[in-house]
Amino acid sequence: MPRENYNDLIAFIAVARERSFTRAAAQLGVSQSALSHTIRALETRLGLRLLTRTTRSVSPTEAGERLLQTAAPRLEEIEAELAAVAEFRDKPAGTIRITATDYATKTVLWPRLSKVLRKYPEINVEIITDYGLSDIVADRYDIGVRNGDQVAKDMIAVRIAPDMRMAIVGTPAYLEKREWPKKPQDLTTHNCINLRLPTLGGFYPWELKKGNREVQARVEGQLAFNGTYQMLEAALSGYGLAYVPADLVQTHIAAGRLVWVLEDWCPTFPGLHAYYASRREFSRAMTVVIDAIRYRPEERKR
CATH class of the missing domain: 1.10.10.10 (Winged helix-like DNA-binding domain superfamily/Winged helix DNA-binding domain)
Structure with missing residues (x-):
């Protein structure tokens, strides 16, 4: 028939x-x-x-x-x-690929996504740790996560975290053996823990600012890593000074495990943003993920 x-x-x-x-x-x-x-x-x-x-x-x-x-x-x-x-x-379904730093993944992405993904078993999420500022279109990512000032103007960006301040920290035991730095130039006499950037093959310069004065400090030291948490662990172990997000070290500073130096030179950057190329073919899975990781100031106050 x-x-x-x-x-x-x-x-x-x-x-x-x-x-x-x-x-x-x-x-x-x-x-x-x-x-x-x-x-x-x-x-x-x-x-x-x-x-x-x-x-x-x-x-x-x-x-x-x-x-x-x-x-x-x-x-x-x-x-x-x-x-x-x-x-x-x-139903929201499909795979969402995200590129983000380990810091963004651990402090923002996973805590928020873990609360909602059980409700949507058809959504698959891949999070790739990357400090290389990948081209999300060329590398076929659905979402990139970077500081607000690192997002290209032709992208659609959604804030997922408040502004982020950086901190230079070391252990009291480490600092007892050396003169405390009073200006960025003093960092040359310290064992600084570097962050390796994959794109240029070099180290991330410590971006410092005091008033209208801005300095990109090229530091040196015995250790270099390609992740924030390894740098923090090395600093906690007394191997030198690390330049890391301040919210990661507040409890260590309060407990006396770390000391914040050059505090008046440590800048605040635009907070983490999730960004994507276009609203065209914006799937329901993307909507769920973006809504889950979106920054809600009222939740932070609770």
Whole structure:
């Protein structure tokens, strides 16, 4: 049977079940004459009678009864599967690839995503740690996470964290052996823990600012890492000074494990932003992820 004639089969099932052209026509939303024409056309194509008609009743023939018992359940299964597919379309689903630093992942992305992903098992999230300021379009990422001043102007950006202050810290034991730095130039006499940047193959310069004076300090030391948390651990172990986000070291400073030096030179940067290329083909999965990681100041106050 041609595929376009499945509607004729549906019409037959309605008449056979209702045992009435009048009730079947009302159910299908067609006229009785149109329905009668459809059934006759179906019987003609099959070359046999499916319904026995009298002035008072309609009933399936033996062939019609067999067709009703075999075809109706299969059509119901097809309709159920189509409904399931439509429901799947309405559910957030798919893979969202995110590039972010380890600091952003641990302090923002994972704490917030972990609260919502259980509700959306069809959403897959890949988070790739990267300090290289990747081109999210060329590298096929859906979302990038960077400080607000590092986001290209042609991207759509959503703030996910408050402004971020940096801190230069070291242990009291380390600082006891050396003169405390009073200006950025004094860092040359200290063992500084560097952050290796993959893009330029060099070290991240410590961006310092006091009033209108700005300095990019190129520091040296025994250790270099490509992640924030390793730098912090090295500083806690007394290997030197580290330049890290202030919120990571506040508890260590309060506990006396670390000391903040050159505090008046440590700047505040625009906070972390999630950014993406376009709203075109913006999936429901993207909507869920962006909404989950969005910065809400009122939540921070609680």
